[in-house]
Amino acid sequence: MSDKTSVLEMRGITKRFPGGTLANDAIDLELGEREIHALLGENGAGKTTLMNILYGLVTPDEGEIRIDGTPVAIQGPADAIARGIGMVHQHFMLVPVLSVAENVVLGQEITGVGGVLDMRTAERRIRELAERLGFSVDPGTRVNQLSLGQQQRVEILKAIYRGARILVLDEPTAVLTPQETREIFGVLRRLRQDGTSIIFISHKLDEVLEIADRITVIRRGKVVGSRKPAQTNKDELAELMVGRAVSLRVDRGQSHPGDVTLEVVGLRALDDRRHEILQGVDLNVRAGEIVGIAGVGGNGQDELVECVVGLRKPNAGAIRLAGRDITRQSVEGRRDLGIAYVPADRQRFGLVLPYLLPDNFVLTRYGEVPYAGGLGGFVRQDQPIRNEAGRLAKEFDVRASSLDVAASTLSGGNQQKVVVAREFRHDLRVLVVDQPTRGLDVGSIEFIHKQVIERRDAGVAVLLVSAELDEVLDLSDRILVMYRGRIVGTFAAAEAQREKVGLLMATGEART
Amino acid sequence: MRRWRARLAPTWSKAQVPVYSIVLAFAVAAVVVIVSSAFTASGFDPLLPFAAYARLFAGAFGSGNGVANTLVAAAPLMFGGLAVGIGLKAGLFNIGVAGQFLVGAFAAAVTGAALAAAPTIVGMPLAMLAGGLAGAAYGFIPGYLKARTGAHEVVTTIMLNNAAALLLTWAVNDLVRAPGFSFPRTADIGQSALPILAGRNLHLGIAFAVAAVFVIRWILVRTTLGFEIRTVGANPSAARYAGMRPIFITALTMTISGLLAGLAGAIQMLGVIGFYAPGITASVGFDSIAVALLGRSDPIGILFAALLFGAFRAGAPLMQIETSVPIEVIDIIQALVILFLAADLIVRRVFRVRAPKIEIVELATVTGSWGAGTPPPGTAG
Numbered sequence: 001m002s003d004k005t006s007v008l009e010m011r012g013i014t015k016r017f018p019g020g021t022l023a024n025d026a027i028d029l030e031l032g033e034r035e036i037h038a039l040l041g042e043n044g045a046g047k048t049t050l051m052n053i054l055y056g057l058v059t060p061d062e063g064e065i066r067i068d069g070t071p072v073a074i075q076g077p078a079d080a081i082a083r084g085i086g087m088v089h090q091h092f093m094l095v096p097v098l099s100v101a102e103n104v105v106l107g108q109e110i111t112g113v114g115g116v117l118d119m120r121t122a123e124r125r126i127r128e129l130a131e132r133l134g135f136s137v138d139p140g141t142r143v144n145q146l147s148l149g150q151q152q153r154v155e156i157l158k159a160i161y162r163g164a165r166i167l168v169l170d171e172p173t174a175v176l177t178p179q180e181t182r183e184i185f186g187v188l189r190r191l192r193q194d195g196t197s198i199i200f201i202s203h204k205l206d207e208v209l210e211i212a213d214r215i216t217v218i219r220r221g222k223v224v225g226s227r228k229p230a231q232t233n234k235d236e237l238a239e240l241m242v243g244r245a246v247s248l249r250v251d252r253g254q255s256h257p258g259d260v261t262l263e264v265v266g267l268r269a270l271d272d273r274r275h276e277i278l279q280g281v282d283l284n285v286r287a288g289e290i291v292g293i294a295g296v297g298g299n300g301q302d303e304l305v306e307c308v309v310g311l312r313k314p315n316a317g318a319i320r321l322a323g324r325d326i327t328r329q330s331v332e333g334r335r336d337l338g339i340a341y342v343p344a345d346r347q348r349f350g351l352v353l354p355y356l357l358p359d360n361f362v363l364t365r366y367g368e369v370p371y372a373g374g375l376g377g378f379v380r381q382d383q384p385i386r387n388e389a390g391r392l393a394k395e396f397d398v399r400a401s402s403l404d405v406a407a408s409t410l411s412g413g414n415q416q417k418v419v420v421a422r423e424f425r426h427d428l429r430v431l432v433v434d435q436p437t438r439g440l441d442v443g444s445i446e447f448i449h450k451q452v453i454e455r456r457d458a459g460v461a462v463l464l465v466s467a468e469l470d471e472v473l474d475l476s477d478r479i480l481v482m483y484r485g486r487i488v489g490t491f492a493a494a495e496a497q498r499e500k501v502g503l504l505m506a507t508g509e510a511r512t
Numbered sequence: 513m514r515r516w517r518a519r520l521a522p523t524w525s526k527a528q529v530p531v532y533s534i535v536l537a538f539a540v541a542a543v544v545v546i547v548s549s550a551f552t553a554s555g556f557d558p559l560l561p562f563a564a565y566a567r568l569f570a571g572a573f574g575s576g577n578g579v580a581n582t583l584v585a586a587a588p589l590m591f592g593g594l595a596v597g598i599g600l601k602a603g604l605f606n607i608g609v610a611g612q613f614l615v616g617a618f619a620a621a622v623t624g625a626a627l628a629a630a631p632t633i634v635g636m637p638l639a640m641l642a643g644g645l646a647g648a649a650y651g652f653i654p655g656y657l658k659a660r661t662g663a664h665e666v667v668t669t670i671m672l673n674n675a676a677a678l679l680l681t682w683a684v685n686d687l688v689r690a691p692g693f694s695f696p697r698t699a700d701i702g703q704s705a706l707p708i709l710a711g712r713n714l715h716l717g718i719a720f721a722v723a724a725v726f727v728i729r730w731i732l733v734r735t736t737l738g739f740e741i742r743t744v745g746a747n748p749s750a751a752r753y754a755g756m757r758p759i760f761i762t763a764l765t766m767t768i769s770g771l772l773a774g775l776a777g778a779i780q781m782l783g784v785i786g787f788y789a790p791g792i793t794a795s796v797g798f799d800s801i802a803v804a805l806l807g808r809s810d811p812i813g814i815l816f817a818a819l820l821f822g823a824f825r826a827g828a829p830l831m832q833i834e835t836s837v838p839i840e841v842i843d844i845i846q847a848l849v850i851l852f853l854a855a856d857l858i859v860r861r862v863f864r865v866r867a868p869k870i871e872i873v874e875l876a877t878v879t880g881s882w883g884a885g886t887p888p889p890g891t892a893g
Contacts, residue, residue: 332755
């Protein structure tokens with residue numbers, strides 16, 4: 001960036017973690033004024049470590065940080081904030097029961113006589129700031145009543161309110177819907193106009209190409225390239241990121257659907273807040289077919305999946321497996337009949353994070369022969385469990401230093417591979433996959449997509465739910481659009497155009 | 513030597529904070545002893561803690577009698593510690609050991625008295641069984657309430673502790689009062705008493721307790737039930753997803769916990785007390801919580817923690833007699849141990865112990881939001 005001055009320079013940043021892992025290996029990074037600089041890399045490439053160094057959360061072993069050309073020592077977040085660095089973490093750091101205004105001013109409260117909080121002034125300032133950034137937010141609303149997208153804007157507001165000139169966003173779109181992503185991009189552009197410089201961490205190629213002025217790619221702790229969006233494309237970026245040519249397009253091949261395996265009829269169910277979230281869902285999935293459900297998050301997809309696998313009791317309707325009514329079957333009973341499930345939230349449902357890998361590899365099969373035997377299946381059998389874990393780890397390329405590490409120490413991609421390896425067994429009839437690649441890097445996504453297609457070709461009925469419309473479009477043989485608890489449209493893969501499906505997702509109607 | 517080190521490393525990494533907590537507790541209690549010595553007739557004595565601790569040790573281990581007293585005091589604490597520990601494994605904090613202990617002791621006393629004339633081989637096992645079952649039933653109540661209605665076990669078990677003490681007082685007064693005594697109590701257990709193994713008072717209960725340690729350890733580590741209990745404690749959502757029934761496991765674990773607490777009451781009754789009278793001490797109930805925490809809910813850890821607390825009880829009288837340091841110092845040490853365990857950051861700072869990679873579920877259950885066992889954050893990103 002010769003035409004812009006650098007507000008931030010990081011030179012030769014090196015960080016070695018105990019155990020010898022080089023998280024950052026002599027990284028150079030330069031951020032221009034009014035620049036949106038994307039930091040692209042796979043999970044575990046060292047992006048977050050680099051930003052934690054900038055924010056003072058991690059001390060580098062070597063290297064120098066300059067702000068406006070002056071070398072600075074950043075000892076902690078307070079230093080970083082004082083120097084105009086703001087950070088929006090992947091997991092929001094808001095107090096759910098406090099209002100927007102209270103969260104924003106937390107630690108920098110405006111007080112009147114005798115230390116009394118002056119929330120009215122705070123609220124006015126926040127409203128003004130939000131308007132300047134191009135969005136509206138009621139400062140009096142409690143944070144736990146906001147959507148994730150809105151919460152993120154509050155985080156940005158908080159950073160700007162504290163005088164951030166350099167804003168770091170760590171995977172800001174990971175939890176957002178496509179609409180929310182578009183809105184946040186609008187906010188970021190407005191911020192850039194206003195004079196803020198932004199570091200945008202991501203592993204999503206489309207987004208990076210859309211929003212960034214410059215893209216720096218990090219692989220295994222090293223900068224492997226820096227590009228301007230106009231001079232590059234997805235394939236080149238993916239190759240830089242992964243270190244080898246990656247196929248971004250899914251080669252789905254021809255499907256050969258057989259008989260209807262999974263059938264859902266007139267399904268109605270309540271959500272956790274006791275609203276009727278499913279209002280009569282009908283669908284079927286044939287053997288050897290992938291049916292994808294497209295929809296904006298919160299339209300009942302999660303509840304539908306939970307009903308199918310037995311985690312939620314429907315109020316009405318029926319679920320059938322090859323003609324047999326399984327509506328009243330337990331989770332375990334359905335699993336025995338050949339229904340496997342990859343849950344959306346691997347850390348909450350799919351894994352027990354403190355457990356070592358073998359126990360996680362058999363988490364849903366712990367009571368089956370040969371993993372349990374003796375005294376009527378009461379005693380666990382260590383050797384078969386270990387053998388199976390070793391086999392699955394190898395087959396699904398789970399990268400861990402040994403089997404005897406806790407699942408919590410694995411990267412997100414490897415955690416997901418553990419879940420997928422466990423669920424994608426060979427005697428399956430129905431495979432329910434919810435957000436199978438959320439938060440994963442390109443290499444892992446490619447791998448998991450291949451596995452899903454392989455299962456389909458083996459005759460499994462696959463029900464896919466994903467917040468990534470592209471994933472649904474790429475993988476599915478048939479696409480259903482879900483809107484406010486109903487299926488409002490069906491597309492064959494060939495005729496599903498992105499715009500048509502997107503419009504139906506947003507409005508529930510084919511034409512408005 | 514080095515190989516031994518490598519083999520012991522995982523055990524040591526689990527045990528170091530508890531061990532250091534004990535060391536630190538002794539050190540801080542020593543300061544209390546020194547300071548308070550200035551206000552006694554014998555005057556300020558900076559070496560008093562050494563003398564006191566030496567006597568404490570001698571009292572607990574210095575003679576056959578001392579060892580016997582240590583084991584006798586440790587036995588109910590092992591059962592009680594296991595009761596609390598297995599609950600913590602499932603993410604449950606059973607504060608009701610005191611109540612379940614009393615119910616178990618009472619049932620054992622009444623059954624034992626009824627079979628006082630029968631041979632020991634008949635009366636003693638039946639009295640033990642009655643105590644265990646009564647405790648199990650009393651543990652089932654809060655387990656069922658939690659599973660069905662979500663009523664928090666901490667609240668319900670505290671209430672049930674009071675209910676047990678008062679109900680049993682009424683029962684002894686009005687239902688099973690033995691004639692011929694000036695105060696309300698049950699009849700003698702006679703032949704139903706636990707046989708003496710050695711010395712004056714070392715009864716069979718310690719063997720039962722040690723056996724229980726290994727049975728519970730086997731269940732937790734080696735069986736599918738133990739896997740279910742641990743999974744429900746570590747991550748109830750994942751347990752449900754895996755096809756387990758957290759509701760059932762919760763109720764069952766509280767019942768097992770009550771069973772163990774009831775057995776603690778039964779061996780204390782059949783091995784030491786001999787009859788039930790209102791006001792018998794249920795301090796075992798609360799010491800059990802300390803034992804479970806010190807043992808990190810691990811059965812082997814609980815075995816050693818119970819032996820330590822048993823040694824405190826057995827050695828303290830000699831310490832008081834020979835050095836005039838009051839028995840209450842033991843309570844100070846015990847309290848400090850738990851304090852340092854809960855505030856393990858202090859211990860880690862003092863002894864430069866690195867934080868574990870994995871949050872300890874059991875302690876999170878107690879110190880965190882009651883029973884909600886927050887899963888440790890992942891390392892994604």
